[in-house]
Amino acid sequence: KAGVTQTPRYLIKTRGQQVTLSCSPISGHRSVSWYQQTPGQGLQFLFEYFSETQRNKGNFPGRFSGRQFSNSRSEMNVSTLELGDSALYLCASSLSRGPGELFFGEGSRLTVL
């Protein structure tokens, strides 16, 4: 059974650019959540999607957005990149909403110069 796949694994951008990250959940999983991980702030929740609808959103500016497709694949976009957006972005999928097991991908490491 394939795990959660995130692409790209590594990317470098400059300030002001935008970036799109992709997440393919485990087959059959309908819930996808995104997290930002930095050494200083730890693992912070960005948003959760279920059946193509954003169900919950963390405390991030509007530059951070996402969407989910009918096949449960999800993308997140960050516009007008800032130096502080440099982080590991993790995607996690689960069978359904609620307190179940989260299966994480290996993450996309974004560096903003």
Place this chain on the structure above:
Amino acid sequence: TQLLEQSPQFLSIQEGENLTVYCNSSSVFSSLQWYRQEPGEGPVLLVTVVTGGEVKKLKRLTFQFGDARKDSSLHITAAQPGDTGLYLCAGETQFYFGTGTSLTVIP
């Protein structure tokens, strides 16, 4: 906001030693999870505790959920280098993760 504070933040011990990691909050949780993240990988679920006072064992790892369901602890017996990683606790909504404990076990 359900804040989860973990302590210690960093821990470096010799192989064979015992250690305890704590996860504390002022909020009550219906369940709490522990994850371990190894370098270059995403977090992996270790255990879910759901009942106040519950104790769960996973080989050399013992997890306890506080009676008031506001705190939890992870005890590792005879730590091994393979235990090295970042340990994270998470509340039931999984929107809030703890601040993390970075454990290094030196051979």
